Amino acid sequence: MTVFSGFPLGFPYFVRLSLSALTVSTLTLTSWVSIAAIDICGSTALASRQFGQDGRDGRDGRTGRDGRDGTSQTIWVTGDPVHLDLSGTDGEDGGYGEDGEWVRCRRQPRDERQDLQAADGGDGGDGGNGGRGGHGGNLTVHYTNPSELRQVLVTADGGRGGRGGRGGDGTDGCDCADERWTVEVCKDGTCQLKEYECDDGDDGADGRNGRDGDVGSLGQLVLINQVDPLPQESPRQSHSVASLANLTVNLSRNLWDTRSGAKTLLAPGSTIANTYQVYTGHIERQFALDWQAPQPSQSFTEAVDLELQPDGQVSIDFPESYWLLGETLEQETLTTYRVDGIVPVEEVTQLAVGRVDGRSRTFEFNVVDLAQRSDVLETRFEVRYSTSGDDGRRRRYDLEFEGPVPENLVQQDHNRFTLALGRLPIRSQLLSGGTRAQVELTIIRSFGSNVAEQTLTWEGEI
Incomplete structure (x- = not known):
């Protein structure tokens, strides 16, 4: 054993042993302090350390594509048999979720002076949702003789929804070989036995199964009891207040009625929605704005929304940023709104x-x-x-x-x-x-x- 001169009286013997490879000239006051604090049994316990590599999560399955909607058609019946297939196509199945990656466990370290955590398994990917089935196409029929509708056979089924994909499997986490172990730990010359633990890794969760796609809706029947095409309609219009003060607006609307029992009107075996629309007529109405307010109408550039209702009334939706004082006047096919006063709400x-x-x-x-x-x-x-x-x-x-x-x-x-x-x-x-x-x-x-x-x-x- 090599003994160096210059050590203080009572310097710890175990420290003197650790200095055998040093020279006196390399020691400083700082060196004396740090060397005296050395723990030959190791440092105190740290936070848990993981061993092994976590498994990668599996990728989610692809969402299935929606089915194509059936083509809507307009026909004029003449009494000859007609067979139409307006069905939507089926939705695509969702893809399977990928299984989680297997974990790389590796060997558990021995005599560690800290708790250990084994690696976790990978989660399985979610299955993809199935695509929606395509909607059945709508059928518009022009006719003059209701009995000729019985010659029309139509299939307007909605497509089936795609099946949801299966979720991927999660993989198992790593297990600890030793759940508990004891190591001697020394500090300031005092040694004691300390117990440490190892926690098994968590198993990966299985992925969620995808949702089945919705079934497409049945197509709808529209009946028009005339050969001529329907007249053009313009039930909704927007105009600025300034332009309405010098303009007469023409509004028009086609009228419809909703009824039940569509399949009883067509050829037996037809598949179509039970409710259908029937054309019942056409209405027209004019609208004018009578500006009697003290302010000039040209200073109001905001839009006014007009809509011709099925009962023939014209609804007038002025901007909410103004208060109006006025009166609606009805005269044959003309609706007039007289503006007696207008005030901006913010004022x-x-x-x-x-x-x-x-x-x-x-x-x-x-x-x-x-x-x-x-x-x-x-x-x-x-x-x-x-x-x-x-x-x-x-x-x-x-x-x-x-x-x-x-x-x-x-x-x-x-x-x-x-x-x-x-x-x-x-x-x-x-x-x-x-x-x-x-x-x-x-x-x-x-x-x-x-x-x-x-x-x-x-x-x-x-």
Whole structure:
């Protein structure tokens, strides 16, 4: 054994053994500290370490393609037998999910100074969903003699849905050869036996089986009791407000009735949906906009949607960004909507607190309409009047009055309202100078059947 000079008295013997390959010249103060902390039995336990390689998850199966829809056809019956196949094709089956990859387990390390975790097995891939069956095609029949429909044999089945693919199998995880073992661990010269564990790897989950595709729907029958093609229709149109003011719009609609028992009208053995559509006629209607509002119509460029309903009425859908005041007038085949007034919704509630002045019975509260729409809008006021005493803590208001402001206490000067709140049934002491007050004003504005509210709040000293 080689003994170096210069070691402190009482230097640990096991450390002196570990220095046999070093020279004194290489040692520093830092070296002395780190060497003294060496644990010859190994470091303390770390987090679990995995051994082996996890199995790769299997890929999902491909989704089956949808079947093709049957071709819709229009025919004119003449009494000769007709056989049509308008069926949709079947959906494609979904692909199988791939099995998970087998795990590479490898040999479990021995005498490890940390817990071990064996590798997990791979999950199986999900099976692909089956494709939807194609829908049966629709059949439109022009005829003049209902009995000739019995010469039409049609097959308009929906295709079958594809089958869902099977999910792949998951693979087994690795097993531990030794579930527990004991190793001597030393620290600061003290050694003890420490037990470690190994956890088996998780088995991979089996993939989900794919969903079967839906069956395609049966085709539908449409009957038109005339040889001529149907007239063109235009039941829905959109126009700007500006263009409607100088335009008469022509609307038209073909009318239909829904009935049951389609298969009883056609040749025996026909397969088609039981409900069918029957053409019952054609209607036309004109629409005009009579602009009587004070604002020029050219300043309103938003679209108005018109639709001719089956009962012959014209529905008018103005933009929601406006309030309208008007009336619908019906005259033979002409529907006219007269616009007496129009207000942008965003300008209805642009009110602000104006001057607050006076005391006791002369206390007044002013409201200003910044959008200047008060000459055409009806305006009502409701008020909550509260007072507060200063108690040195958080301010609290006590409600003294709540209710509508009578019309005789409201004076309007174009777009300014003066509310004589001092004349409300409130004790004059609660309105005296120096009183700390809170006024919460709810303003109700209306234009025809349209109503909106705005709340203004003021706090201050009277």
